[in-house]
Amino acid sequence: MSVISMTGYGREVFQFKDTTIMIEIKSVNHRFLDYVPHFPRNLMFLEEPVRKIIQTYFKRGRIEVFINVYGDSFNKKTLELDWEFLDDYVQKMEDLKETYQLNDSISLSLLATNPNCMWIEKIEEQxxxxxxxxxxxxxxxxxxxxRMRETEGEFLQTDIHKHIEVIHHLVKRLEEQRPLVIEEYRKRIHSRLEDYVGDFTASDQERYTQEIALIAEKGDIAEEIVRLYSHIYHFTETLNEAESVGRKLDFILQEMQREANTIGSKSTDPGISELAVQLKSIIEKVKEQVQNIE
Structure with missing residues (x-):
């Protein structure tokens, strides 16, 4: 089963009478499902029905839905007049002329510019x-x-698999390097002790061997390697699941990063330190890719 990307785009156009309606949907990554409608005022009543459709098709991502209307089917207008107000208005103007003996006539432009006399009103069809x-x-x-998200997801999954193979290879190199580092560490400590103490007695040898083992254990990375192998297996299995896996994969990568950091902090060997740095770098790349998985 392929993973699903959160990046996608779709557009459809349909005709209704003399009106063209264009629907665009853009999808980008987001922690949760974030539905963002961009509708004309007279279509805002459709926000909830469209939300239900979006929730059917998508589990995560910022989903922006644009509905654009070109034409007059939904935007017909009519000129409305308040005849009662007009009668009263004109009568009052005539009274003013008579009272103050004015010669001005009542013009049509005066009436037309008064919003209380006439106004434009939209007719919204059912x-x-x-x-x-x-x-x-x-x-x-x-x-x-x-479909676009699924196609993007296939490419993403292929690339992630390649990175996971690199991670597995680095962990294997760490596993191979570990016993060599421990032996080298033991020899180095033993050599220094001989320089300071000289010849060992049998009891000294046993005591110093225990001390060396204790010090070496503090820098041992065996447990971290075992857990990394486990995380790699779990990650690969999850990547092939048929459900929304993005957040689960992100959590596994956080655990991988934790083990890589521990290896880096434990190690005094330049070779292992370098491998730990490479490991953290690849894990970070996979984390960036997983951010775009549903």
Whole structure:
């Protein structure tokens, strides 16, 4: 089973009477499912139905849905007049002229610029006849986005597998290096003790051997190597699961990073330190890739 990327894009266009409706969906990575609608005011009632569709197709990611309308089917306008107000308004103006003996006439422009006399009002058609069609097209767009996310996920999975192979190789090198480092460490300590103490008696030899073993154990990385092998196996198994695995993979990588840091802090050997640095670098690259997995 391929992993699913959180990056995708889809677009669909459909015609309703003399109006063109374009639906675009953009998807990028996000810790959770973040639905962001961008709808015209007269289509905002569709936000919830579209949310339910989005939740059906996607588990994680920032999903932006754009609905753009080109045409007049949903934006018809009419000019409204308040005749009662106009009658009263004109009568009051006539009263003013008579009271103050004014010669000015009441112009049409004066009445037209008064928002209380006349205004433009939109006519919103009932959406029942096209709402179902629009939601169907939203689903088609979601399918496009999902297919793109799946395709991106396949490339991502292939690349991650390559990095995991490199991690496995580095851990194997650490495992091979470990006994050589321990032996070299033992010889170095033994040589220094001989320089300071001279010849060993049998009892001295036993005591110093115990001391050497104790010191060497503090720098031993055997447990970290075992846990890294376990994490690699768990990561590979999880990568092939058929569900949303991004957060689970991220957690496993955090544990890998912890073991690599411990190896780096324990080691006094330049070779192992270098391998630990390489290991941390590759794990960090995989972490960046996993951030985009659903």
């Amino acid at each position: 959406p029942l006849e096209w709402q179902e069609q629009l939601l169907d097209v939203v689903e088609q767009t979601c399918l496009k986005v999902k």
